[in-house]
Amino acid sequence: MRTLTDSKTAIAFAAGLTLVGALAGCSTTTSPTDDTTDATMPDTTEETSSPTDTTDSGDATYADGTYSATGQYQSPNGTETLDVTITLQDDIITDVQVVGEGTNPNTIRYQGEFIGGIAAIVVGKDIDEISVSKVAGSSLASGGFNAAVETIKADAAA
Amino acid sequence: MPPSRRSRPTLPPSLEFEAIGTRWQVDSAEALEPELVLAMHERIARFDATWSRFRDDSLVRRIAREPGSWRLPADAPPLLDLYRRLYVATDGAVSPLVGRSLEVLGYDAAYSLRPSGPARPAPAWEDAVRWDGSTLTAVRPVMIDIGAAGKGYLVDLVGELLVAGGATGVVVDASGDLRRWDAAPGYRVALEHPADPTKAIGVIELGGRAICASATNRRAWGNGLHHVLDATTGLPTSRVIATWAIAPTALVADGCATALFFADADRIAEEFGVQFVRVHSTGRVEFSPDLDGEMFL
Incomplete structure (x- = not known):
């Protein structure tokens, strides 16, 4: 189990995810070698390698292949660097590899947690397909609360 | 809230009603006696009269208007003692x-749902109140809100x-x-996907324990x-x-479900002896x- 609560971790996390977003969104022209500096990375993002094994795949927005980039972010330990490699197939990320280059012990620890956890995105199953006695979700709000939300939505639209 | 009126001599084993602003379901092996159902609703009403921030005549609203020393009802110590531990374990969050x-x-109270000013931190515990285990002394006006653990506590009391x-x-x-007073195995509880109520992210074998869920997508x-x-x-x-959070009591499970938004999960698990699941905003x-139990990863 990994634990992510320290604010330093949150910074690492946000930067890393933005980086993946920047990669995924880097090439509306389907040219994976496009510069990514116009993406949403808060700091600098440099394309450091070209895609390999690029093939056309029907209506996909992005060319299939493996994309790499280096992202930098500011942590309390200074500027830190992460190398991210993603594999795209039919516009779906099929693999993500993240390599940290931290030297500070805290950085190594938090990057390790981040790197280890990035693939652990919850998938879920249909509740109809599993046999359970109860479902524990967030508390359903009362009718009064929901009515009030509807009122402010209506006001906002007026 | 009065018990639902039905023509049968006793109420069915599953009783549904609305109280303290949410939906309740009480299951039992045999139909509950009407007297017991009545006592349950009276207990809920008494809890609400003490702790509801939404009613002008509640004890917590009176304390907010009139600082000073207040001897609290008998249900207060477990709740405030837990709150003190949560406060320490989350560094005041x-x-x-x-x-x-x-x-x-x-x-x-009016569900205005419109911010009336900039965000306002709560006063530090030590600066605002003294709690000696039975008497609460407010040295200045404080609006107590037990939203972090109160509903779970009421589940225990009921x-x-x-x-x-x-x-x-x-x-x-x-x-x-949710809490179950029956340790027989096979009682599985799905963990509702925070972004899709038709999906579960895992299943817990509950046994005779409590599980409390908290999420930021409802009441938003x-x-x-x-x-x-x-x-x-x-x-x-x-x-x-x-x-x-999964714990022997719903009081602890509810409080820890809230604390898990703010503190290291290991720290909460160790301090309160709970099992936990949490989903970060990154998914x-x-x-x-x-x-x-089992997680669907």
Whole structure:
């Protein structure tokens, strides 16, 4: 189990995810070698390698292949660097590899947690397909609360 | 709220009603005696009269108007003692003094749901109140809000009343806070996906314990405003979007489900002896290594 609560971790996390977003969104022209500096990375993002094994795949927005980039972010330990490699197939990320280059012990620890956890995105199953006695979700709000939300939505639209 | 009226001599084994602003379901092996149902509703009403921030005649609203020393009812010590531990374990992020912070953001008695000013941190515990285990002394006006653990506590109180009255196989489900007074295996509880109520992210084998869920997607009113506040800033939290805690009592499970938004999960698990699951805003999920159940990853 990994634990992510320290604010330093949150910074690492946000930067890393933005980086993946920047990669995924880097090439509306389907040219994976496009510069990514116009993406949403808060700091600098440099394309450091070209895609390999690029093939056309029907209506996909992005060319299939493996994309790499280096992202930098500011942590309390200074500027830190992460190398991210993603594999795209039919516009779906099929693999993500993240390599940290931290030297500070805290950085190594938090990057390790981040790197280890990035693939652990919850998938879920249909509740109809599993046999359970109860479902524990967030508390359903009362009718009064929901009515009030509807009122402010209506006001906002007026 | 009065018990539902039916033409049968006793009420059915599954009883549904609305109380303290949420939906309740109480299951039992045999139909509950009407007297017991009545006693349950009286107990809920008494709890509400003490602790509701939303009614002008409640004790907590009186304390907010009139600082001073207040001898609290007998149900207060377990709740406030737990709150003190949560306050320490979260470095002040979980606090019973967060009522004004919620009001400022619009989560007030009138459900105005419109911020009336900048976010307002809750006062530090030591600066505002003294709690000696039976008497609360407010040195200045404080709006107590027990939203972090109160509903779970009421689940405990209701179930204990029913069990003491002879009911068996009791399960009290207050929509997100659930406790079972029956240790027989095979009672599985799905963890609702925070972004899709038709999906589950895992299943827990509950046994005779409590599970409480908390999420920021319900009781939310736009622009990142919702009811899970960091008391040290008065701002809604955003790094964690859903939590579950499993504990012997719903009081502890509910309080820990809130604390899991703010503190290291290992620290909460160790300090309170709970199992946990939580989902970060990134979609990443974290759970106890000893979880009695299965996660769908």
